[in-house]
Amino acid sequence: MGFGSLIPLLLLALVLGAAGGDVSGLISQELFNEMLKHRNDANCPGKGFYTYDAFITAAKSFAEFGVTGDTDTRKREIAAFLAQTSHETTGGWASAPDGPYAWGYCQLREQGNPGDYCVPNQQWPCAPGQKYYGRGPIQISYNYNYGPAGKAINSNLLSNPDAVATDPVISFKTALWFWTTPQSPKPSCHAVVTGQWQPSAADTAAGRVPGYGVITNIINGGIECGKGSNPQVEDRIGFYKRYCDLLKVGYGNNLDCYNQKPFA
Template sequence: MAAAGVAPALALLAPWAAAQSSAQFLPSPAQFDQLFPERIAFYSYEGFAQAVRQTPAFAARGSEQQKRQEMAAFLGQIAHESDQLKAQREYRRENWGLYCRQGPGESCAPGQQYYGRGPIQLSWNYQYKAAGEALGLDLWADPDRVARDATVAWQTALWYWTTQPGVAPQSAHEAMLAGKGFGATTRAINGVIECDQGADPNTLRKLNRRIDFYRRASSLLEVPLSEPLGC
């Protein structure tokens, strides 16, 4: 994910251990397996479902179609971010030491690196710190817990999705509720790197890959696409 400011967790999403909303939409285990046939064991359906239940606002608001559209958008985005749930850690090791932002009130723990981990590839020291504070954990001192603890990995992905806007006006969760389309979720996740870059071939490839995964998820969940698809 691109560097951006970190928004505070939304009060409506706390506490993380809240009971599942009766209105929440969840894909079936068979649908999850069909969408991620090569996923590694770390990313289990049970872990995913548990994290969803602990995030009561996610895929729980608006019409049934809106709930399914949000779920499809989330699944499409994590399919791209985590290489279809095969990557616990960012593949490009040469980038691992690049995610330390220093500034007022910001620093990096000695010996720690803040490269992408988990379903949404949480990145940067300040995001690990904020995610840990929301979850009651010290992920600033131990960022690799996101790649070792599957429960935490899923929780950080849903924390980012529901509360963090990145460089966008609102989080991916809020954008879907407002009908802003799938493209707005890409802007919230990786807007600096992938949005507003013109016709750069590599950027277009990444954007189209996200859209392709979203199309698959939407088809599987039998829900119309939320447009615009591009950011």
């Protein structure tokens, strides 16, 4: 193949790249700062940790994140990811300055006095002296999550789980790993928000329909879903609506999981 015949292919690649790009084309540092407005508040344990550059760097390691589908779909994925992780790390309260949904990414580690979160697992055995409590944007927990997450991002998190709370790029990568990786029988959050997931007959019978609510079901359905209205789900929706508004995109349908049975 001569050089001249490569030109149309190169032009096509440039066009596709411009159409897709990475998430920085949809969320600037200024917008990121407005979304996570109080993440660097003096009272936030995560002050200074969750940076825009770390988010963008980590996102580029997951080729499908924020670049799948049309612009509205891409915006909704960014909004949904930041909303769910904001709930997991919130420092907000009902009467907080700028409202409770301006306080995502305040927490770095699980609050209280968590245990070691070590369970017997031959494939992902716990390292001596290490604890696998919640850390980072998704508050990744348990050795059976730290192990495969670390393998996927080329970091031995079983031996050093606190890297999720000391290296911001690794921290964001663990959250994006969870977001983009299906764990049977659950689909990935990415597949749901981009419309790639279609409910099975069992899903339909369980009330699990496409929409933001299924993402909540994936993340914490056993505690929050199928129990009617509750503050946790309302909080996740509140963050999502605020971020969609800032990104100037519609919310889509089925935002809650109040009547969804958890995944098995």
